[in-house]
Amino acid sequence: MESGMLIYQRNPNDVRSAEITDEAVFHCRRRIIKTMGLGALGLTINTGFVQSNVHASTDRKIYQTIANIKGPVWLENKLIGIKPGAYSSNEQATPYEYVTGYNNFYEFGSDKTDPAENAGDFVTDPWRVEIAGEVEVKGKFTLEDILRPHDLEERVYRLRCVEAWSMVVPWVGFPLADLVKRFRPTSKAKYVKFVTLFDPKQMPEQRSRFSAIKYPYVEGLRIDEAMNELAFLAVGVYGKAMPNQNGAPIRLVVPWKYGFKSIKSIVKIEFTSRRPRTTWERSNDREYGFYANVNPTVDHPRWSQARERRLPSSLFSSNTIETLMFNGYAPHVAHLYKGMNLNRNF
Amino acid sequence: MLKPLTFFLGLVPLVYSISQVYLLQIGGNHQLGADPGKALVMLQGESTIRFLLLTLMVSPARKFTGWNQIQKVRRMLGLFTYFYASLHLLAYLVLLLELDFGQLQEDIRKRPYITVGFTAYLLLTPLAITSTDRMRRLLRRRWVTLHRAIYGVAILAIIHVLWLTKSSYAEAFLYGALVLVLLGMRIPVFRLFRNGLKPEI
Numbered sequence: 001m002e003s004g005m006l007i008y009q010r011n012p013n014d015v016r017s018a019e020i021t022d023e024a025v026f027h028c029r030r031r032i033i034k035t036m037g038l039g040a041l042g043l044t045i046n047t048g049f050v051q052s053n054v055h056a057s058t059d060r061k062i063y064q065t066i067a068n069i070k071g072p073v074w075l076e077n078k079l080i081g082i083k084p085g086a087y088s089s090n091e092q093a094t095p096y097e098y099v100t101g102y103n104n105f106y107e108f109g110s111d112k113t114d115p116a117e118n119a120g121d122f123v124t125d126p127w128r129v130e131i132a133g134e135v136e137v138k139g140k141f142t143l144e145d146i147l148r149p150h151d152l153e154e155r156v157y158r159l160r161c162v163e164a165w166s167m168v169v170p171w172v173g174f175p176l177a178d179l180v181k182r183f184r185p186t187s188k189a190k191y192v193k194f195v196t197l198f199d200p201k202q203m204p205e206q207r208s209r210f211s212a213i214k215y216p217y218v219e220g221l222r223i224d225e226a227m228n229e230l231a232f233l234a235v236g237v238y239g240k241a242m243p244n245q246n247g248a249p250i251r252l253v254v255p256w257k258y259g260f261k262s263i264k265s266i267v268k269i270e271f272t273s274r275r276p277r278t279t280w281e282r283s284n285d286r287e288y289g290f291y292a293n294v295n296p297t298v299d300h301p302r303w304s305q306a307r308e309r310r311l312p313s314s315l316f317s318s319n320t321i322e323t324l325m326f327n328g329y330a331p332h333v334a335h336l337y338k339g340m341n342l343n344r345n346f
Numbered sequence: 347m348l349k350p351l352t353f354f355l356g357l358v359p360l361v362y363s364i365s366q367v368y369l370l371q372i373g374g375n376h377q378l379g380a381d382p383g384k385a386l387v388m389l390q391g392e393s394t395i396r397f398l399l400l401t402l403m404v405s406p407a408r409k410f411t412g413w414n415q416i417q418k419v420r421r422m423l424g425l426f427t428y429f430y431a432s433l434h435l436l437a438y439l440v441l442l443l444e445l446d447f448g449q450l451q452e453d454i455r456k457r458p459y460i461t462v463g464f465t466a467y468l469l470l471t472p473l474a475i476t477s478t479d480r481m482r483r484l485l486r487r488r489w490v491t492l493h494r495a496i497y498g499v500a501i502l503a504i505i506h507v508l509w510l511t512k513s514s515y516a517e518a519f520l521y522g523a524l525v526l527v528l529l530g531m532r533i534p535v536f537r538l539f540r541n542g543l544k545p546e547i
Contacts, residue, residue: 098380110514112379163512165381210516302457302510304449311380315370318383318444 071241071249072125074144078152082172082239085153087230087332093156093238094167098312100243104161105264106213107196107203108245115245122202124249124265133271134189137182143249147235149182150174154239155232157255159262160294160327166308171253172236177227179269185223189271192226194219194252194263213283219263220276220290221254222336230255230332233266256329258292289346293337294327298346352419356426359393360433383441390434395503395521397427402500402528421477424496428474431467459509466502469495497532500525 070076093099105115108122127143152172160166180192198216200206206215225231232253235242242248247264254261260280270276280288287301296306305323313319326333337345363386369376378385404420407413443449453460473493476482482489504525508518 102380106513208514210514210519212511212513212515302459309381313381313383315382
């Protein structure tokens with residue numbers, strides 16, 4: 001039962017004065033203080049953190065749901081053993097209610113609150129993931145089999161949306177590279193293509209005639225990007241199973257790229273020799289490129305990418321910060337793009 | 347009765363926004379989400395387009411129903427359109443740009459949906475200024491011509507919504523279809539007008 005205590009804010013001095021009056025941050029800190037207190041009493045992260053969440057904010061109903069989010073039994077058993085992972089940011093994590101209440105998951109609607117409102121009945125168990133293409137081991141596997149050999153770890157990553165807002169999210173999962181190695185891609189595998197579930201019965205926007213997006217949602221990485229130590233497959237947030245609106249039961253997290261690359265509710269991982277055409281390239285390739293690396297020097301036609309609003313922003317202080325090259329992960333990923341013109345390969 | 351009723355209807359979105367800001371500031375259960383500034387800008391924008399559509403509906407509604415009283419609230423609806431458009435622009439300037447006028451200039455220059463939205467606002471401004479009875483008498487026939495600019499404003503507003511759409515065209519298409527119908531209905535009116543029948547004002 002004993003697991004290491006995870007503290008979401010490792011360095012309280014990082015909090016800027018502008019944030020201190022923010023009510024949501026205040027709640028978050030209270031929660032952290034409580035977590036630390038409970039941690040000192042020897043409680044594990046899974047019980048201590050969640051309980052403190054509910055206590056700290058009885059006025060916000062969404063917090064109570066954190067305790068109700070449960071994956072299948074085998075996943076809950078795995079979640080008990082979460083270890084703190086490497087590469088975590090020491091920034092203040094975005095409160096749970098915003099991580100799970102402000103989402104772009106267009107299959108469930110285009111407003112930020114639509115996914116949380118519409119994905120409640122989304123069935124994510126049983127779940128199968130197909131491994132296909134240029135790999136030695138192929139087939140459809142249950143999610144339990146996909147996860148079986150992997151230990152779960154927590155990574156606190158910055159998430160930068162192409163719409164110029166950002167969050168800091170404590171993900172739970174395992175490195176994508178470990179999965180890729182397991183299925184032994186052949187020498188022809190140059191790219192990895194990911195596909196989201198296509199199920200118009202469950203996903204209302206997939207039935208819509210007005211959708212600007214063609215479903216199923218498709219994303220892709222170059223194989224060396226997929227093998228990078230930061231690329232992550234997440235099955236949870238905040239020490240709990242992944243809420244449906246965040247892409248349950250399994251999603252990609254590539255923190256140096258804009259959020260839309262981090263595809264949700266994955267049913268297929270295909271190794272290909274040719275570059276897959278992604279959903280956003282098909283929708284509008286002038287605005288969205290295959291690489292989609294966070295890059296403050298290349299503007300989106302509709303937004304400047306030089307800065308970002310770190311959520312939650314308060315009303316009269318939008319909490320705007322400078323956007324960093326590769327979302328601040330340049331030391332880990334810049335070498336992948338050596339010699340490439342990033343203005344053209346945006 | 348109709349005028350006070352319209353006036354209170356016009357204030358509903360404002361009261362809603364104010365109450366949400368109040369709830370946000372006291373830490374209550376508000377609906378503004380993680381990005382309240384952006385949510386408020388969007389709310390004012392939605393109110394603008396709704397009042398614009400209501401304004402455009404007045405004349406056709408009067409003709410279809412023969413209820414002439416309704417014409418009395420057209421100016422008020424038009425002024426509410428301008429009021430929410432001003433709040434929309436102000437919220438964007440204060441809450442999103444934090445009064446960075448350099449950024450405003452860059453946005454107007456570089457972001458087509460903002461260029462179009464800002465143009466619509468500029469076009470709407472003289473209509474609000476000349477909405478008084480005195481100005482109307484002063485301008486006479488030219489007043490009618492001037493106020494036809496509202497059709498241009500409506501088209502620009504739809505383009506503004508269309509160009510900021512990312513994933514679903516449902517809203518833009520709904521507003522667009524309404525504007526097309528409301529403008530389409532006026533085409534025969536123009537013909538009658540040219541034939542020297544009673545002008546439509």
